[in-house]
Amino acid sequence: MLDIRLFREQPDFVKAGLERAGVDPAVVDRVRSLDEQVRSLKTSAESMKAELNAANKALGPLMKTLPQEERDARRAELRALGDRITEADAVRQTVETELQNLLLEIPNLPHEKVPVGKDDSDNVVVRTFGEPRLFDFTPLSHWDIGEKLGILDLERGIKISGSRFYVLRGAGAALQRALITWMLDLHIEKHGYLEVYPPFVVKQECLYGTGNLPKFADNLYHDVEEDFWLVPTAEVPVTNLHRDEILGPNDLPKRYVAYTPCFRREKMSAGRDVRGIKRGHQFDKVEMVKLVAPEDSDAELDTLLDNAEDICRLLQIPYRVVAVCTGDKTFSSAITYDIELWAPASKGEEGGEWLEVSSCSNFRDFQARRANLRFRREANGKPEFVHTLNGSGLALPRVMIAILENYQNADGTVTIPEVLRPYLHGRDTIRK
RNA sequence: GGAGAGGUGGCUGAGUGGUCGAAAGCGGCUGACUGCUAAUCAGUUGUAGCGGUAAUAACCGCUACCCCGGGUUCGAAUCCCGGCCUCUCCGCCA
Numbered sequence: 001m002l003d004i005r006l007f008r009e010q011p012d013f014v015k016a017g018l019e020r021a022g023v024d025p026a027v028v029d030r031v032r033s034l035d036e037q038v039r040s041l042k043t044s045a046e047s048m049k050a051e052l053n054a055a056n057k058a059l060g061p062l063m064k065t066l067p068q069e070e071r072d073a074r075r076a077e078l079r080a081l082g083d084r085i086t087e088a089d090a091v092r093q094t095v096e097t098e099l100q101n102l103l104l105e106i107p108n109l110p111h112e113k114v115p116v117g118k119d120d121s122d123n124v125v126v127r128t129f130g131e132p133r134l135f136d137f138t139p140l141s142h143w144d145i146g147e148k149l150g151i152l153d154l155e156r157g158i159k160i161s162g163s164r165f166y167v168l169r170g171a172g173a174a175l176q177r178a179l180i181t182w183m184l185d186l187h188i189e190k191h192g193y194l195e196v197y198p199p200f201v202v203k204q205e206c207l208y209g210t211g212n213l214p215k216f217a218d219n220l221y222h223d224v225e226e227d228f229w230l231v232p233t234a235e236v237p238v239t240n241l242h243r244d245e246i247l248g249p250n251d252l253p254k255r256y257v258a259y260t261p262c263f264r265r266e267k268m269s270a271g272r273d274v275r276g277i278k279r280g281h282q283f284d285k286v287e288m289v290k291l292v293a294p295e296d297s298d299a300e301l302d303t304l305l306d307n308a309e310d311i312c313r314l315l316q317i318p319y320r321v322v323a324v325c326t327g328d329k330t331f332s333s334a335i336t337y338d339i340e341l342w343a344p345a346s347k348g349e350e351g352g353e354w355l356e357v358s359s360c361s362n363f364r365d366f367q368a369r370r371a372n373l374r375f376r377r378e379a380n381g382k383p384e385f386v387h388t389l390n391g392s393g394l395a396l397p398r399v400m401i402a403i404l405e406n407y408q409n410a411d412g413t414v415t416i417p418e419v420l421r422p423y424l425h426g427r428d429t430i431r432k
Numbered sequence: 433g434g435a436g437a438g439g440u441g442g443c444u445g446a447g448u449g450g451u452c453g454a455a456a457g458c459g460g461c462u463g464a465c466u467g468c469u470a471a472u473c474a475g476u477u478g479u480a481g482c483g484g485u486a487a488u489a490a491c492c493g494c495u496a497c498c499c500c501g502g503g504u505u506c507g508a509a510u511c512c513c514g515g516c517c518u519c520u521c522c523g524c525c526a
Binding site for chain 2: 380
């Protein structure tokens with residue numbers, strides 16, 4: 001959520017930012033008009049309340065001594081005033097709710113460094129690592145490799161849960177588990193994150209905090225009976241760990257890493273990426289989340305991104321880093337870099353593609369304001385909103401795809417990346 | 433799932449429907465005293481919104497906040513209803 005004061009004091013700045021993000025800047029004037037209404041309604045109601053409070057204060061001690069008739073008269077008079085206040089408050093409440101709802105649907109302003117663009121075709125590749133491998137045979141897609149090795153069962157996933165679900169078997173399941181443990185260990189021991197294991201269902205407040213609600217409910221699984229929501233990413237529970245808290249001077253930065261499954265309805269991408277395991281309703285992910293002081297967030301994004309890239313480098317899989325443009329960035333983020341792994345056969349007959357395995361973002365105070373997530377610089381200082389960041393490190397299914405397709409051999413086996421072997425009892429190859 | 437108890441300021445904890453933003457203690461801050469620390473004494477000490485003086489530190493006024501949301505009443509921390517949460521006992525269970 002953007003600071004209402006920004007709308008009051010620098011409306012042109014907000015308009016310019018929203019325009020860059022491809023949002024109609026006319027909302028700024030609507031916000032300002034609603035804000036002015038709320039404030040004037042509040043002022044008039046407050047002066048009535050002051051009047052009522054003063055009258056009540058004066059009336060209290062007189063109640064015992066005043067003649068019955070006069071008491072009744074005073075009561076009626078004040079009751080009428082009270083009723084007018086109730087009405088005024090109701091009107092104010094309506095307008096205020098409208099304002100709040102509007103603010104909740106306005107996206108974050110893009111960071112000044114974000115390239116301006118309309119959609120993902122305007123994203124900018126900022127660096128690449130490694131060279132796509134040259135095959136002396138025709139590389140198979142991961143779904144072919146997976147089925148042939150008996151480590152991926154797409155049919156039975158569909159049988160038991162429907163489309164976009166799959167089953168990993170044997171070395172497939174073990175490989176994913178090894179990846180999760182290895183990534184966690186790396187972030188904990190080498191990069192200095194604290195591991196947390198959060199709930200996989202959350203209350204709706206958490207989703208408002210990160211910005212998934214109210215706008216993106218149709219991508220979320222919701223248990224109506226208990227009003228629980230399945231997490232679409234660990235970002236949601238972990239960013240909300242300190243919701244409604246004021247952290248102390250020595251509590252920042254917080255650097256967390258969490259493994260969770262992620263649940264997404266994928267209503268927006270119906271019919272897309274239906275083959276293989278590229279896009280499922282359920283997938284696993286290791287996620288890094290940071291809470292930092294505002295002046296540190298730019299630098300923290302750089303290290304966050306590097307921590308995620310480290311995984312790719314150690315796996316020795318070609319990747320590229322993409323600066324996401326203003327038109328393609330997500331609702332809550334101010335700036336985002338995507339990491340894309342090369343998958344040589346992920347499009348089947350059509351060949352390879354760059355697969356998004358991580359999205360590293362700085363949200364500045366956008367989520368912190370929604371989640372009321374603050375800190376004090378000094379013991380008696382004024383609370384300020386923290387800056388939040390997060391990035392995948394990494395999303396499992398697509399890493400699996402990249403490993404299977406990049407490390408496949410002519411004989412149908414798959415070599416296991418060296419860094420993972422200690423996590424697989426020294427095993428170096430997946431064979432049938 | 434059954435029965436009971438309770439949710440008050442940074443913490444502990446009091447609070448007959450009006451004089452309660454709220455006693456007291458602890459903690460914090462300021463000052464005094466004392467070679468220093470400690471102790472003692474005095475004062476002070478919630479947050480937010482709006483308006484004003486003043487300007488970027490501060491001061492004054494009003495409003496709101498005693499878990500959340502409704503209600504009763506001229507007036508609610510206090511009474512009533514609903515919800516959430518915590519604790520204790522019993523039952524069940526990975």
